[in-house]
Amino acid sequence: MEREFPATSSSPTALFFLFAACLLLSLPGPHVVADGHLRLLAPSKPDPSDAAATARWLVAQNSWGVVRHAVSFSDGLPGEGYGIPYFYLTTLDPTAVDALADERASFTVTDIPLGSCGETDPQSPTCAKLTLTGKLKLVDGNSTEGKFALAALFAKHAQMKDWPKKHKFQIFKLDIRHVFLIDWFGGAKTPTVEQYLNPAVNKLS
Amino acid sequence: MEREFPATSSSPTALFFLFAACLLLSLPGPHVVADGHLRLLAPSKPDPSDAAATARWLVAQNSWGVVRHAVSFSDGLPGEGYGIPYFYLTTLDPTAVDALADERASFTVTDIPLGSCGETDPQSPTCAKLTLTGKLKLVDGNSTEGKFALAALFAKHAQMKDWPKKHKFQIFKLDIRHVFLIDWFGGAKTPTVEQYLNPAVNKLS
Numbered sequence: 502m503e504r505e506f507p508a509t510s511s512s513p514t515a516l517f518f519l520f521a522a523c524l525l526l527s528l529p530g531p532h533v534v535a536d537g538h539l540r541l542l543a544p545s546k547p548d549p550s551d552a553a554a555t556a557r558w559l560v561a562q563n564s565w566g567v568v569r570h571a572v573s574f575s576d577g578l579p580g581e582g583y584g585i586p587y588f589y590l591t592t593l594d595p596t597a598v599d600a601l602a603d604e605r606a607s608f609t610v611t612d613i614p615l616g617s618c619g620e621t622d623p624q625s626p627t628c629a630k631l632t633l634t635g636k637l638k639l640v641d642g643n644s645t646e647g648k649f650a651l652a653a654l655f656a657k658h659a660q661m662k663d664w665p666k667k668h669k670f671q672i673f674k675l676d677i678r679h680v681f682l683i684d685w686f687g688g689a690k691t692p693t694v695e696q697y698l699n700p701a702v703n704k705l706s
Numbered sequence: 707m708e709r710e711f712p713a714t715s716s717s718p719t720a721l722f723f724l725f726a727a728c729l730l731l732s733l734p735g736p737h738v739v740a741d742g743h744l745r746l747l748a749p750s751k752p753d754p755s756d757a758a759a760t761a762r763w764l765v766a767q768n769s770w771g772v773v774r775h776a777v778s779f780s781d782g783l784p785g786e787g788y789g790i791p792y793f794y795l796t797t798l799d800p801t802a803v804d805a806l807a808d809e810r811a812s813f814t815v816t817d818i819p820l821g822s823c824g825e826t827d828p829q830s831p832t833c834a835k836l837t838l839t840g841k842l843k844l845v846d847g848n849s850t851e852g853k854f855a856l857a858a859l860f861a862k863h864a865q866m867k868d869w870p871k872k873h874k875f876q877i878f879k880l881d882i883r884h885v886f887l888i889d890w891f892g893g894a895k896t897p898t899v900e901q902y903l904n905p906a907v908n909k910l911s
Contacts, residue, residue: 565828567772570837570886571816573829589829593893595886611776614819622865623770624778624794632775660827681775681800688798 546617546629549685553692553700556682557584559610559631564657566610568637568675570596574608575650575657584698586633586675587640587650589661591668600637600673607634608675629684633677640672647672749785751822751834754890758897758905761887762789764815764836769862771815773842773880775801778866779813780858789903791838791880792845792855794866796873805842805878812839813880834889838882845877852877 547554561582565573573589576582586608590597600606611630612618618628640647650672655662664670680697682690752759766787770778778794781787791813795802805811816835817823823833845852855877860867869875885902887895 565816565818567814569812569814570888571814571818571828571833571835573827594888595894607774609772609774609776611770613770613776622778622863623776624863625865628776630776658827658829660830683775683799689800 546612549627549629551700552682552684552690553680553696555629555684556631556633556680556692556697557582557700559612559629559682560584560586560633562612562615563610565614566608568596568606568608569599570594572596573654573658573661575653577649577653578656582653584700585677587653588637588673588675589651589654589658589664589670590673591670593668596637597671597673601639604636604638605634606637606675607632609633626683626686629682632681633675634679634681635675635677637673638676640674642672646674650674751817754832754834756905757887757889757895758885758901760834760889761836761838761885761897761902762787762905764817764834765789765791765838767817767820768815770819771813773801773811773813774804775799777801778859778863780855780862782854782858783861787858790882792858793842793878793880794856794859794863794869794875795878796875798873801842802876802878806844809841809843810839811842811880812837814838831888831891834887837886838880839884839886840880840882842878843881845879847877851879855879 544558547558549555560576561580561584564575565571566586568588572594574586576584576586588596590600592598592601609630609632611623611628613623613628618625621628640650642648642651654672661670677694677697680692680694682692684690749763752763754760765781766785766789769780770776771791773793777799779791781789781791793801795805797803797806814835814837816828816833818828818833823830826833845855847853847856859877866875882899882902885897885899887897889895
């Protein structure tokens with residue numbers, strides 16, 4: 502049996518409610534495509550008391566970050582991130598050149614472009630900021646990890662599939678050595694890499 | 707003499723146009739508060755052929771960038787930026803600590819959080835990315851430059867006025883030594899610091 506909907510009406514009252522609904526829909530919410538890029542409905546931001554989970558959320562939700570220059574990245578299939586940022590870089594850009602010359606790197610993401618800071622100043626401690634420090638390493642595209650990384654990158658960055666073959670893009674990953682998070686008042690948090698990579702285990706222990 | 711406006715009407719037709727106008731207003735545009743922060747109506751993004759103007763536009767329009775960590779900044783009063791990023795930092799956060807230990811720094815902004823990349827991948831060359839490299843220097847708050855910097859910072863970051871006095875925020879500036887911009891296909895652009903600081907002169911010459 503089909504569900505019955507109220508009869509449509511073009512009365513001024515109905516149009517007023519349509520207008521009000523339209524206004525409400527235009528307000529920002531957690532699903533808003535804040536920077537114009539497609540983003541899945543985000544699970545809500547973890548509680549600030551759980552630093553490892555907040556750090557993982559920032560990496561899972563963002564699609565780009567800064568390794569001295571702004572770059573796209575992915576840590577897994579949507580909703581199935583593993584916390585390790587993978588990159589698709591060409592030596593025509595400086596990030597790959599820098600990494601091949603000196604693999605030491607830091608990688609920064611924040612929840613500002615996700616829209617979850619609201620009107621709070623970007624530098625406020627309650628706008629979460631994560632910097633992962635480590636080594637930017639080349640990943641063999643034919644390895645199991647390389648295949649996973651490429652699937653992860655293409656799942657979140659469909660346009661990468663069409664990037665020019667002649668630019669010889671290669672997969673890199675950040676081998677994380679240090680986790681630095683500001684997500685609340687009271688100073689930075691530095692969960693261990695193990696806690697960052699296993700936030701659920703961390704929470705249970 | 708007061709200007710006459712058309713008589714208001716609550717007819718269904720008028721409400722339909724109100725609804726249509728509301729829909730149009732909810733579409734993204736250069737004035738959209740893409741990341742939830744107040745932003746003045748932006749002059750449109752300069753033509754990619756004018757690298758210095760594009761770089762200045764990115765610095766004038768953004769309210770935060772990455773100096774290894776994400777920080778707020780300002781280059782002047784809204785619409786009157788001079789291109790030099792000023793910061794309001796406390797040694798409770800690492801950016802100031804790092805700067806006082808080693809003033810070498812790079813500062814990255816992009817047009818991704820401004821919403822002007824649309825659905826283009828963040829790493830696409832047409833999403834503009836600017837990295838200014840230089841030295842992060844303390845600015846005397848009592849100097850003319852210090853007073854200008856504080857006015858510039860407070861104009862774009864009103865909440866800074868209420869940040870805790872006991873945190874001893876200090877003004878820093880990036881003394882720019884190198885400008886690196888990607889804003890189109892065909893490789894990076896490196897306008898000189900003089901061209902960056904005087905984009906109009908550069909354009910005329």
